[in-house]
Amino acid sequence: MLKIKGLYKEQHNNVIKNIDIDIDKGTSISIECSNEMSDLLINLILGRVTPAKGEIYLEDVRNLEYIKTNISTIGVVLREETFYERMTIEEYMKFFADLLSTKLDYKEVMLKLALLDIGNKKIKNLSYSEKRRLSFAREILKQPKFFMFQEPILNMDRDGAKIIVENIEELKRQGMAILITSVLFKDTLMLSEKAYRLNDEGLIELNNNIEESNNNIEEPKDTKPVYKVEKIPAKVEERILLFDPTEIDYIESANGVSNLSIRGDKFPCTISLRDLEERLKHFGFFRCHRSYLVNLQRVREVITWTRNSYSLSLDDKVKSSLPLSKRRLDELKDILKL
Structure with missing residues (x-):
């Protein structure tokens, strides 16, 4: 057309x-x-x-x-x-x-x-x-x-x-x-x-295949000890701020930068979204979309827009709404036991 x-x-x-x-x-x-x-x-x-x-x-x-x-x-x-x-x-x-x-x-x-x-x-x-x-x-x-x-x-x-x-x-x-x-x-x-x-x-x-490529990586057969990250760094001007994972509402990847959303403010982080996903999975973070990691403790509602379009409504300070990939919906249901 x-x-x-x-x-x-x-x-x-x-x-x-x-x-x-x-x-x-x-x-x-x-x-x-x-x-x-x-x-x-x-x-x-x-x-x-x-x-x-x-x-x-x-x-x-x-x-x-x-x-x-x-x-x-x-x-x-x-x-x-x-x-x-x-x-x-x-x-x-x-x-x-x-x-x-x-x-x-x-x-x-x-x-x-x-x-x-x-x-x-x-x-x-x-x-x-x-x-x-x-x-x-x-x-x-x-x-x-x-x-x-x-x-x-x-x-x-x-x-x-x-x-x-x-x-x-x-x-x-x-x-x-x-x-x-x-x-x-x-x-x-x-x-x-x-x-x-x-x-x-x-x-x-914007629709790259980063998310899909992760699904093709086999988990190592040998079990590794579970570690917990205590702080996530973000740089603001000349300062490096360290945030507890529980402080983070969600993380958005844009232009190659991972932005931590905390109480309505954004803080750039040098760690890739893929690495953050691995480091934060034990703190209840979920890859809801190729460009987003969400703290599941902040999710208030799963919204169905159409058969192929979904979003997550958060109870953070600014009542954020994040896209939910259709391919991630079933996984989220399993995690939340819906």
Whole structure:
């Protein structure tokens, strides 16, 4: 559906450098990037900005030609949007349903996005989560073939985020191609089967095989004495801080650095996530995702978003949510005796 080849563009100190993207129908990718990079990429795809180099195709047609006659087949939900504030939700949805001459029943779309029961509520009185769902519902009325979504679940309440994720999965099952961007690493990992990071160095795939490679390593037959680590080091400026494992809520690996999350603050650690996993397993730490180690004592809830998407809700200071790999779910159930 969407093919990008050798794309290069520099604008306002933001550089999209020689990236290649291929999103087929019925699939999605998510990209971790800054707000500015996300805006630039979307504007390039929509033909609002001219690339310095490279090609963009939609359904094998150059994007500028495609958009001339098929703009209505592209859905876009931006991170910030304006509404007709004096309208109610139902008036707003009916207005766009009539404008688009859609074959969809707008009330059915409202129901899927949990908006039907508050249809008489004026838009100016909606919460942030309700407005995000309304933007999504409006674009679904287009019955688009390609969908771009900035920050689908950032700052959303849990129920609203779950509704968004479920509907994204439903659109993929209907054959839609979806591009998602987010400033948060963990949201990027959770939202699509393929995740990338886009920065000035280019496009980097985040779904590596580190986790899987560990499963192929045979345990040594001779039993080694169990040791316990008393302190985990982290460097802050010129100081080296030593933390008890029980102080650590979770550990996130990003850009080759293991960051210890402690009471809402992050502390970089020079020890690799793989080594930390080995050293902390006797303290109740679990590799919930290739990029995360979690202190199971902090896990409050296992959340099922879809059949293939899970997360862990923690009872730490900031109520963190971490992605849970599907392949790790059964192992976690065994550990927790669920």
